[in-house]
Amino acid sequence: MNFDDDDAPPDLVGADETQEVVEEKAKKVPITIVTGYLGAGKTTLLNYILTAKHGKKVAVIMNEFGDSLDIEKSLTVNKDGEAVEEWLEVGNGCICCSVKDTGVNAIESLMEKKGKFDYILLETTGLADPGNLAPLFWVDDGLASTIYLDGIVTLVDAKNILRSLDDPAGKVEGHDESDDHGPVMTTAHVQISHADVIVINKSDLVSEEELQAVKERITSINELAKIVVTSQSVVPDLEGFLLDLHAYDRVDELDRAGRGHSHLDKTISTLSIPLEELTTNQLTAVDAWLRSVLWENELPGNQATNGPAFEIHRVKGRLFVQDGGEKMVQGVREIFDIFDSPAPSSGDVARKGKLVLIGRHLTDLDFEKSLLDAVRTA
Numbered sequence: 001m002n003f004d005d006d007d008a009p010p011d012l013v014g015a016d017e018t019q020e021v022v023e024e025k026a027k028k029v030p031i032t033i034v035t036g037y038l039g040a041g042k043t044t045l046l047n048y049i050l051t052a053k054h055g056k057k058v059a060v061i062m063n064e065f066g067d068s069l070d071i072e073k074s075l076t077v078n079k080d081g082e083a084v085e086e087w088l089e090v091g092n093g094c095i096c097c098s099v100k101d102t103g104v105n106a107i108e109s110l111m112e113k114k115g116k117f118d119y120i121l122l123e124t125t126g127l128a129d130p131g132n133l134a135p136l137f138w139v140d141d142g143l144a145s146t147i148y149l150d151g152i153v154t155l156v157d158a159k160n161i162l163r164s165l166d167d168p169a170g171k172v173e174g175h176d177e178s179d180d181h182g183p184v185m186t187t188a189h190v191q192i193s194h195a196d197v198i199v200i201n202k203s204d205l206v207s208e209e210e211l212q213a214v215k216e217r218i219t220s221i222n223e224l225a226k227i228v229v230t231s232q233s234v235v236p237d238l239e240g241f242l243l244d245l246h247a248y249d250r251v252d253e254l255d256r257a258g259r260g261h262s263h264l265d266k267t268i269s270t271l272s273i274p275l276e277e278l279t280t281n282q283l284t285a286v287d288a289w290l291r292s293v294l295w296e297n298e299l300p301g302n303q304a305t306n307g308p309a310f311e312i313h314r315v316k317g318r319l320f321v322q323d324g325g326e327k328m329v330q331g332v333r334e335i336f337d338i339f340d341s342p343a344p345s346s347g348d349v350a351r352k353g354k355l356v357l358i359g360r361h362l363t364d365l366d367f368e369k370s371l372l373d374a375v376r377t378a
C-alpha cells in the first residue's frame with residue numbers, strides 16, 4: 001500500500017511554512033549502507049532493527065526477498081515489467097524491496113514521503129562493493145540534499161570470513177590480472193576496508209580462539225572500524241552502535257588507529273601517519289598530496305615504483321592548523337574532502353594531527369616519508 005495523500009507530510013512549500021517545517025526540510029535523513037558477504041546476516045540485522053524498540057521510524061530498503069523475512073511482503077510489478085517499489089508498513093518502520101541493486105530510485109520515491117522517517121537502511125547484495133555506492137550518497141547533489149551517509153556497516157560471518165578472505169574465487173572483478181603481486185583482493189576485503197562498523201555475526205558457530213583470530217585479521221585490515229560481536233545479528237546497543245554513526249562528519253575513532261600498521265593481512269592494511277600542527281601552506285601541501293595519491297595514484301617523492309600499484313579505499317584525518325583551525329579529512333576511493341571540523345576538539349587536547357589510510361599495498365612504499373617530506377618542503 002502507498003501512503004495515501006492525507007497522511008502525506010504537510011506541503012513543505014506553502015507560504016505559511018512554520019519554523020519547525022523549515023527545520024524539518026533542512027533536517028537530512030541519515031542513511032546507513034548495510035553490506036557483507038553472502039549469508040552473513042544482513043537481512044537478519046535489518047529484521048531485528050525493524051522490530052527492536054528504539055522509537056525511530058526506520059525505512060529499510062532490501063534488494064532481495066529473503067525467506068528469512070518473517071514479514072508479509074508484496075512487490076507490484078506493473079504490466080510492462082517495470083517494477084514499482086511498494087512500501088510495506090511494518091513494525092516501527094517500513095520496508096521497500098527495491099529490485100534495483102542500489103535502491104537509489106527507492107530512496108528517491110521514499111524522499112517524496114519525506115518527514116516520515118528518522119533513518120534509512122539500505123541492504124546491498126552480498127557481492128556489492130560499497131566503495132562504489134558510498135560516493136553516491138555522499139556527494140551526489142541530488143540525493144545528498146535530502147539524505148546524508150551516516151556510515152557503512154559490514155556484516156561478517158565469523159565461521160566463513162577467513163576462508164572468504166583467502167579464497168581467490170571471491171576476487172574483486174575488474175582488477176587488472178597483471179597485478180599478480182601477492183594475494184588476491186576479495187569482495188570480503190573491500191567490504192571490510194570500507195566499513196565504519198563491523199558486526200562479527202554467527203559467533204555461536206565458532207570457538208573463542210576462532211573468534212579471536214577473526215577479530216585480529218579484521219582489525220589488521222581496518223583499524224578504524226568499531227567492532228561488535230553478535231549472534232542472530234542482535235546488536236545490544238543499537239542506538240550507540242549502529243544508528244547515529246556520523247562516520248562521515250566525525251573522526252573521533254581516529255585514536256583507535258595505532259602508529260604504523262600490522263601485517264596480518266597481506267592484501268589490505270591500515271596505515272596511520274601522525275602530523276604536527278600545519279601552516280596554511282603545509283595544509284595546501286597535504287591537499288596536493290592527497291590529490292596526487294587519490295586521483296593520480298602517484299606517491300610524491302618518486303620512490304621506486306616497481307612495486308604493485310597501491311589502492312586507497314578510505315581516508316580519515318584530523319589536521320590542526322597553526323591559525324588555531326582544525327580540519328577533518330574524509331575520503332572514499334578517489335573522492336575526498338578537507339573541511340572545518342564541525343566539532344573542534346576541546347582546547348586541552350594535544351594538537352596532534354593524524355592521517356589514516358586504509359588500502360592495498362600500503363606496505364610496499366613509504367607513505368609516511370612521502371607525506372612528511374611534502375609537508376616539510378611546503
Ligand SMILES: Nc1nc2c(ncn2[C@@H]2O[C@H](COP(=O)(O)OP(=O)(O)OP(=O)(O)O)[C@@H](O)[C@H]2O)c(=O)[nH]1
Pocket residue numbers: 036037038039040041042043044045064066068125126155201202203204205230231232233
Ligand atoms: N547460526 C547462526 N545463523 C545465523 C545468524 N545470523 C543469521 N543466521 C542465519 O543465516 C542465514 C542468512 O542470514 P541472512 O540475514 O539472510 O543473511 P544475508 O546477509 O541477508 O544473506 P544474503 O542477503 O543472501 O547475502 C539465515 O538462515 C539466518 O537465519 C547467527 O548469528 N548464527
Ligand SMILES: [Zn+2]
Pocket residue numbers: 042043044064066123
Ligand atoms: Zn539479505
